[in-house]
Amino acid sequence: MELAKKDHEQPSVQSLAISKPESRLYMSFISVAFISLLIGGLMGLLQVFIRSGKFTLPAGIDYYQILTVHGVILGLVLTTYFIIGFHFSLMGKTVGISIKQRKTAWVAFWIMVIGTIMTAITILFGEASVLYTFYAPLRAHPAFYIGLALVIIGSWIAGFVNWRQLALWKKAHPDEKSPLLAFMVTVNTVMWFIASLGVAVAVLVQFIPWSLGYAETINVLISRTLFWYFGHPLVYFWLLPAYMAWYAIIPKIIGGKIFSDSLARLSFVLFLFFSIPVGFHHQLTEPGIDPTWKFIQVVLTFMVVIPSLMTAFSMFATFEITGRRKGAKGLFGWFKKLPWKDVRFLAPFIGMLAFIPGGAGGIINASHQMNALIHNTIWVTGHFHLTVATTVMLTFFGISYWLIPYLRGRKLTPNINRLGIIQAIIWTVGMTIMSGAMHIEGLLGAPRRSSYSEYGGGEQVSEWIGYQMAQAIGGTILFIGIVLMVYIFIKLTFFAPKGEEEFPIAEEEVDAQPTPAFFENWKLWIGITVALILAAYTIPFIEIIQTSPPGSVPFDFPIGR
Amino acid sequence: MRKRKDHQASENEKPNLIGTFISVMLLGAFIIITWFGAYALFISR
Amino acid sequence: MHLHKFEKIWLVCGIGSLVVFLFIVGYGAFWQGTHPQSHGVTIDPYNIESNEAFKPENLGLTKVDDDKYIVNIAASAFNYDLGKDEEGNAVKTIRIPKGSTVLFQAATKDVVHGFHVAGTNVNMMVEPGYVSSLETVMDNAGTYTIVCNEYCGVGHHMMYATVEVYE
Ligand code: HEM
Numbered sequence: 051m052e053l054a055k056k057d058h059e060q061p062s063v064q065s066l067a068i069s070k071p072e073s074r075l076y077m078s079f080i081s082v083a084f085i086s087l088l089i090g091g092l093m094g095l096l097q098v099f100i101r102s103g104k105f106t107l108p109a110g111i112d113y114y115q116i117l118t119v120h121g122v123i124l125g126l127v128l129t130t131y132f133i134i135g136f137h138f139s140l141m142g143k144t145v146g147i148s149i150k151q152r153k154t155a156w157v158a159f160w161i162m163v164i165g166t167i168m169t170a171i172t173i174l175f176g177e178a179s180v181l182y183t184f185y186a187p188l189r190a191h192p193a194f195y196i197g198l199a200l201v202i203i204g205s206w207i208a209g210f211v212n213w214r215q216l217a218l219w220k221k222a223h224p225d226e227k228s229p230l231l232a233f234m235v236t237v238n239t240v241m242w243f244i245a246s247l248g249v250a251v252a253v254l255v256q257f258i259p260w261s262l263g264y265a266e267t268i269n270v271l272i273s274r275t276l277f278w279y280f281g282h283p284l285v286y287f288w289l290l291p292a293y294m295a296w297y298a299i300i301p302k303i304i305g306g307k308i309f310s311d312s313l314a315r316l317s318f319v320l321f322l323f324f325s326i327p328v329g330f331h332h333q334l335t336e337p338g339i340d341p342t343w344k345f346i347q348v349v350l351t352f353m354v355v356i357p358s359l360m361t362a363f364s365m366f367a368t369f370e371i372t373g374r375r376k377g378a379k380g381l382f383g384w385f386k387k388l389p390w391k392d393v394r395f396l397a398p399f400i401g402m403l404a405f406i407p408g409g410a411g412g413i414i415n416a417s418h419q420m421n422a423l424i425h426n427t428i429w430v431t432g433h434f435h436l437t438v439a440t441t442v443m444l445t446f447f448g449i450s451y452w453l454i455p456y457l458r459g460r461k462l463t464p465n466i467n468r469l470g471i472i473q474a475i476i477w478t479v480g481m482t483i484m485s486g487a488m489h490i491e492g493l494l495g496a497p498r499r500s501s502y503s504e505y506g507g508g509e510q511v512s513e514w515i516g517y518q519m520a521q522a523i524g525g526t527i528l529f530i531g532i533v534l535m536v537y538i539f540i541k542l543t544f545f546a547p548k549g550e551e552e553f554p555i556a557e558e559e560v561d562a563q564p565t566p567a568f569f570e571n572w573k574l575w576i577g578i579t580v581a582l583i584l585a586a587y588t589i590p591f592i593e594i595i596q597t598s599p600p601g602s603v604p605f606d607f608p609i610g611r
Numbered sequence: 612m613r614k615r616k617d618h619q620a621s622e623n624e625k626p627n628l629i630g631t632f633i634s635v636m637l638l639g640a641f642i643i644i645t646w647f648g649a650y651a652l653f654i655s656r
Numbered sequence: 657m658h659l660h661k662f663e664k665i666w667l668v669c670g671i672g673s674l675v676v677f678l679f680i681v682g683y684g685a686f687w688q689g690t691h692p693q694s695h696g697v698t699i700d701p702y703n704i705e706s707n708e709a710f711k712p713e714n715l716g717l718t719k720v721d722d723d724k725y726i727v728n729i730a731a732s733a734f735n736y737d738l739g740k741d742e743e744g745n746a747v748k749t750i751r752i753p754k755g756s757t758v759l760f761q762a763a764t765k766d767v768v769h770g771f772h773v774a775g776t777n778v779n780m781m782v783e784p785g786y787v788s789s790l791e792t793v794m795d796n797a798g799t800y801t802i803v804c805n806e807y808c809g810v811g812h813h814m815m816y817a818t819v820e821v822y823e
């Protein structure tokens with residue numbers, strides 16, 4: 051009761067109505083994400099079965115074809131579509147969208163869909179079993195690369211619309227600070243745009259002409275460097291929407307306030323700075339890059355840990371302040387005051403917990419020569435199933451429980467809430483088993499991206515296979531979680547009772563310190579970002595070009611083309 | 612009673628964050644332990 | 657902008673730990689020479705035999721000194737070429753006495769491969785046009801599987817060899 055009263059203490063400036071046609075746009079993006087979840091999850095299930103050694107695929111289907119589907123559809127399609135749908139919902143709610151902008155957003159959607167279908171067809175026909183990283187000189191069908199380029203271009207258009215939305219709002223509200231969520235969306239889309247320029251150049255300038263036969267050879271190291279210039283910010287593009295929910299939505303759900311608007315903005319600005327100039331930490335064991343430059347990017351990678359340290363503090367502080375306000379006593383009494391039975395809180399909270407081992411593992415991965423301990427072992431797969439497939443996914447699920455009914459004019463019923471809690475628990479159990487087994491197996495040296503193999507029967511290998519059995523068990527549990535989640539999605543979209551669901555956006559304390567105006571200085575933030583990128587990449591990139599060996603001709607036979 | 616407490620907390624300049632502090636420190640300890648664990652494994656190999 | 661006292665302490669401790677981690681790996685890398693492999697040595701990807709180390713007769717294990725060995729590997733989809741034994745069969749297992757210093761050198765004839773002596777720190781990418789190399793001391797006896805740990809095509813999981821470190 052107390053809480054309900056508090057909500058009305060100050061009129062919310064950040065709450066616009068979302069019209070039916072808008073909802074349709076946002077739901078379209080989100081629906082593609084959930085369809086992807088089902089398809090990709092099925093592939094994941096097949097992967098763990100095959101890797102257990104107890105199951106073989108029907109003739110004609112290759113493990114790596116399935117793995118390509120899994121990586122592309124979950125790593126690239128699901129994430130990008132959900133994030134863009136979520137971005138648009140946040141912008142629509144906080145700064146509004148014009149009809150023209152909405153139409154442009156539909157153009158973005160359809161360009162992305164066409165690209166996705168092109169890519170999907172090439173993979174299904176076995177013409178693109180190159181995995182989602184498509185490392186040269188393995189050559190996929192040109193339509194695979196063209197499709198990916200379209201997805202990226204579509205996502206840019208969506209980002210441009212977001213920028214325009216904020217710009218128009220600012221024109222209408224000259225002396226106000228931008229709404230926190232709109233600020234965060236803008237940071238994420240700016241980061242995405244700057245980062246995906248790298249992969250766009252690789253695809254448009256290198257891969258497409260080369261796969262079509264117009265260019266005879268490709269510079270492999272440059273293509274990899276451009277890919278990883280994009281690849282690390284890619285994972286932050288996934289993570290930041292989860293952080294948006296943690297900073298600005300979870301406080302509302304638990305009946306509290308934003309811990310600090312300025313610190314939230316500061317951490318996002320730091321993510322913008324340090325997410326991009328760090329790609330070498332994925333290339334630490336490559337032969338052609340100067341180790342001093344690798345180390346410099348390792349240092350920059352460690353800088354990007356800092357905003358996550360800040361986030362950890364903000365989260366705990368939000369919980370503690372809210373709990374104490376509800377009358378909690380003692381050191382940890384506030385912990386009991388959290389709404390454990392509300393899936394909108396529980397699922398993202400488990401996501402936060404998963405980020406503790408996820409983050410700790412990430413620091414190990416990035417530790418320069420220590421990377422050799424885990425590079426390309428299945429540990430890495432265990433790592434990102436914690437970070438993206440748990441932290442990010444459970445937060446996205448937590449968002450879906452209110453966003454979908456809100457957009458569809460329905461209600462999250464206690465029944466669905468209970469199913470959601472079961473879903474979150476299934477996910478936690480399945481992932482703990484699967485990811486745990488992957489981490490250990492990886493430390494024992496087992497490679498990632500590998501079909502079942504006894505490797506000539508070495509003594510090490512029998513140990514690995516035991517952990518692969520455990521992964522099959524964990525993966526099966528996870529798949530049940532995916533089926534349940536898709537069921538919940540369908541229920542929320544089509545069958546939940548009509549009603550009104552809250553769009554939870556937290557507010558600041560009444561007496562919060564004002565946010566400094568310099569946060570709106572986008573030229574400064576982008577300038578520093580570009581300067582850091584140039585500092586980290588210019589010299590090593592020139593070195594790579596100057597010392598390049600002859601380029602590589604395309605190879606089709608290794609992927610069975 | 613309760614209501615008054617409410618009020619105090621929001622006007623209080625320094626909220627009581629001792630639980631938060633202990634929590635993040637435990638988190639930090641976890642990071643340090645896992646990192647040195649991995650480092651020891653790296654050195655031993 | 658205002659930071660709570662506890663947050664300041666937390667950030668100082670957190671950032672301090674990161675600095676310590678960096679100092680430890682930086683010390684190892686710059687003073688003890690344990691950088692990840694990065695020699696930048698190039699090779700003709702269409703003719704790796706143009707490099708002495710990858711001539712067919714030099715592939716596999718070579719003893720260069722007491723306790724000092726070189727292992728040269730030509731990688732291709734989906735095989736590690738470690739030379740031939742006396743009977744002309746392809747070598748699949750390399751035997752090295754414990755405590756030896758071993759220099760692994762690998763190059764690829766086609767696509768990108770990995771080279772990981774599983775359970776050791778010998779873990780490198782092998783990319784067209786470059787020689788990958790890493791020197792290590794094999795201090796622990798045992799049988800180690802060399803696995804290709806970068807996806808190279810349909811036979812990727814069939815690409816392996818064995819290293820035996822004996823007492
Ligand atoms: C039923 C649930 C899932 C299962 C059983 C599963 C299982 C697996 C397995 C076994 C691999 C490694 C295969 C290998 O390296 O050979 C893998 C890779 C991967 N998974 Fe999942 N996964 C699941 C859900 C997810 C989700 C929800 C995401 C992302 C949101 C995801 C993203 C990825 C990515 C990006 C890869 C890397 C693909 C590559 O290396 O090319 N997975 N998954």
Ligand SMILES: [Cu+2]
Pocket residue numbers: 281282285331332
């Ligand atoms: Cu990264």
Ligand SMILES: [Cu+2]
Pocket residue numbers: 769770804805806807808809811812813815
């Ligand atoms: Cu391979």
